[in-house]
Amino acid sequence: MKKTVAFSKNATNVFFHILTRCNLKCRHCYINKKQHGKNMLPIKTINAWLEVFAAKNKQANVIFLGGEPTLHPDLPEAVNKAKSLGYSSITIDTNGYLFHDILSKVSPDVIDYFSFSLDGATSKTNDMIRGKGSFDACIQGIKKAVLKGFSTSLIYTVSTMNIHELDNIAPLLKDLKIDRFFIQVIGIRGKSAESRQDKLQVSRNDWLKIVPDAAQKIARLGIVVTYPKVFLSLEEPFECAGLVADNYFIFPNGRVYRCPLCEDYPLHSLVFKDNLLAKTPRINENDLFTLNIPEGCVMNKLFQPENLSYAANERPKYKIACCMLKEEFRMTL
Numbered sequence: 232m233k234k235t236v237a238f239s240k241n242a243t244n245v246f247f248h249i250l251t252r253c254n255l256k257c258r259h260c261y262i263n264k265k266q267h268g269k270n271m272l273p274i275k276t277i278n279a280w281l282e283v284f285a286a287k288n289k290q291a292n293v294i295f296l297g298g299e300p301t302l303h304p305d306l307p308e309a310v311n312k313a314k315s316l317g318y319s320s321i322t323i324d325t326n327g328y329l330f331h332d333i334l335s336k337v338s339p340d341v342i343d344y345f346s347f348s349l350d351g352a353t354s355k356t357n358d359m360i361r362g363k364g365s366f367d368a369c370i371q372g373i374k375k376a377v378l379k380g381f382s383t384s385l386i387y388t389v390s391t392m393n394i395h396e397l398d399n400i401a402p403l404l405k406d407l408k409i410d411r412f413f414i415q416v417i418g419i420r421g422k423s424a425e426s427r428q429d430k431l432q433v434s435r436n437d438w439l440k441i442v443p444d445a446a447q448k449i450a451r452l453g454i455v456v457t458y459p460k461v462f463l464s465l466e467e468p469f470e471c472a473g474l475v476a477d478n479y480f481i482f483p484n485g486r487v488y489r490c491p492l493c494e495d496y497p498l499h500s501l502v503f504k505d506n507l508l509a510k511t512p513r514i515n516e517n518d519l520f521t522l523n524i525p526e527g528c529v530m531n532k533l534f535q536p537e538n539l540s541y542a543a544n545e546r547p548k549y550k551i552a553c554c555m556l557k558e559e560f561r562m563t564l
């Protein structure tokens with residue numbers, strides 16, 4: 232069954248980058264150290280910031296991110312803190328190297344998902360994007376996590392470098408006993424923005440021709456598959472998550488964004504000061520969310536407009552959806 236997943240308007244989602252350091256150098260890495268800092272957040276600060284969001288909403292979800300979050304030696308303590316604060320779900324995103332013996336220091340009762348990143352069905356394609364040896368390391372990491380009883384998801388960031396292998400990844404997902412599969416669309420920020428000439432964004436034709444079918448095929452294996460809608464017809468309604476959802480993208484220098492497309496710019500609407508969330512001066516991302524343009528997402532038009540197309544009368548041929556609007560496939564019995 233396919234459904235469009237509306238933004239969760241009742242839950243608070245905390246995307247918590249606890250450091251920006253990473254052992255890999257992926258070609259499309261979205262981390263921008265000039266904007267996000269190079270520091271590793273002390274555990275006291277992590278705990279204090281977790282408290283802020285737990286107090287805001289009884290239904291809060293946290294995703295620990297980096298860089299590579301398992302490089303943070305105090306990640307297990309942060310996880311336990313989130314649990315004790317009553318977070319509804321706790322996820323760790325990882326490139327699979329699983330540093331500091333993390334699997335032995337956290338429990339499947341506390342972690343909802345270890346979410347692994349792989350960008351190809353073969354080591355050739357994945358390692359060309361993510362670095363030599365990263366395919367095998369990720370596969371080994373998934374196997375170890377499954378063996379220890381953790382639920383796992385896999386994130387595949389689709390670009391022109393790897394869309395040709397999306398359809399081939401189904402058997403691997405099944406063999407690895409992956410529970411959920413997330414297809415992501417490449418964002419033109421961080422390194423992808425620096426190498427804009429490489430044209431990593433997938434065309435609308437290729438996206439629509441390949442992604443929904445591949446998602447359906449994988450869902451038939453009993454895996455829940457989620458992918459961004461990306462393209463809307465001119466008739467379909469457009470909604471900006473920045474106005475209706477409660478998402479926070481937190482970086483170790485204290486910046487807090489509501490929209491991930493803004494992360495290459497000092498447009499964050501919030502900032503941590505003395506461990507309290509403060510509003511930033513205008514103009515910030517909040518002022519842009521309210522702009523109503525025929526192309527749909529305003530940040531897309533500002534920062535990565537190469538995916539837009541116009542008719543002879545200069546009207547857009549379609550709209551770009553909010554990057555957080557998802558389609559979900561799951562098998563029904």
Ligand code: SF4
Binds near residue numbers: 256261299326
């Ligand atoms: S694993 Fe993530 S943080 Fe590390 S280089 Fe790759 S994309 Fe960047």
Ligand code: SF4
Binds near residue numbers: 473529553
């Ligand atoms: S991606 Fe676009 S639509 Fe979504 S929150 Fe950002 S500005 Fe709004």
